[in-house]
Amino acid sequence: MAAVLRSASIAFQERKRAAAVSGTTRTETESTRVPEDQPSADASDAPATLSALAAAVDRCTRCPLYRHATQGVAGEGPKSARIMLIGEQPGDQEDRQGRPFVGPAGRLLDAALDEAGLDRRRLFLTNAVKHFKFTPRGKRRLHQTPTTGEVDICRWWLDRERALVQPDLIVTLGATALRGVTGKSASIRSMRGHAVELEGGARLVATVHPSFLLRMPDRERAAQERTAFVADLVRARTLLA
Numbered sequence: 001m002a003a004v005l006r007s008a009s010i011a012f013q014e015r016k017r018a019a020a021v022s023g024t025t026r027t028e029t030e031s032t033r034v035p036e037d038q039p040s041a042d043a044s045d046a047p048a049t050l051s052a053l054a055a056a057v058d059r060c061t062r063c064p065l066y067r068h069a070t071q072g073v074a075g076e077g078p079k080s081a082r083i084m085l086i087g088e089q090p091g092d093q094e095d096r097q098g099r100p101f102v103g104p105a106g107r108l109l110d111a112a113l114d115e116a117g118l119d120r121r122r123l124f125l126t127n128a129v130k131h132f133k134f135t136p137r138g139k140r141r142l143h144q145t146p147t148t149g150e151v152d153i154c155r156w157w158l159d160r161e162r163a164l165v166q167p168d169l170i171v172t173l174g175a176t177a178l179r180g181v182t183g184k185s186a187s188i189r190s191m192r193g194h195a196v197e198l199e200g201g202a203r204l205v206a207t208v209h210p211s212f213l214l215r216m217p218d219r220e221r222a223a224q225e226r227t228a229f230v231a232d233l234v235r236a237r238t239l240l241a
């Protein structure tokens with residue numbers, strides 16, 4: 001059974017990669033998706049496994065973001081992960097490769113995780129919004145922040161991932177991720193530095209998004225913020241120790 005699931009998942013990833021490489025977008029693969037007037041799903045429609053969930057995320061048409069994205073990018077990591085890291089949305093590289101945090105922000109995150117003594121392979125990494133939102137600028141695709149409405153619609157998927165993985169600790173990276181989890185627009189500053197109990201028993205550690213560090217023009221300030229970011233990740237690790 002495990003082998004069947006694994007090969008189905010590999011075939012699915014291969015199809016996604018082929019679409020990304022050929023530059024096929026959602027609009028060109030419309031026939032494979034559920035029509036937009038699908039009835040709004042409740043928890044009883046929830047996929048029972050992470051690989052079924054990834055396939056369902058890729059068919060999602062709940063909001064218009066799927067139209068221009070290459071694919072839906074679900075979370076990745078072991079179902080047994082005790083820590084779930086939540087970002088904002090896939091970026092350009094993530095959209096092409098179908099995996100979260102594989103672009104520049106992902107590289108910064110990987111280095112910070114290493115410094116904090118956390119092994120990425122044992123974490124579940126996902127995003128508040130599962131499709132890449134961007135503005136085309138020549139050959140480039142410039143990141144656009146998802147609206148609170150888009151985050152709220154996509155929470156259905158985040159909640160399903162949380163239900164399947166049942167992490168003990170959730171680390172939100174940035175304000176969009178924080179809204180994805182709490183359903184409210186809270187400032188990171190007000191939540192940072194202490195763990196917050198969530199309904200259902202998990203604890204929440206809020207920190208900044210790695211892209212925030214990448215965008216800082218002042219190198220000295222960026223270095224300070226990076227140190228604080230790593231300290232938040234260390235806090236997450238020690239909370240579970």
Ligand code: URA
Nearest residue numbers: 087088089091100101
């Ligand atoms: N930024 C995010 O928030 N998530 C990703 O997966 C990549 C960049």
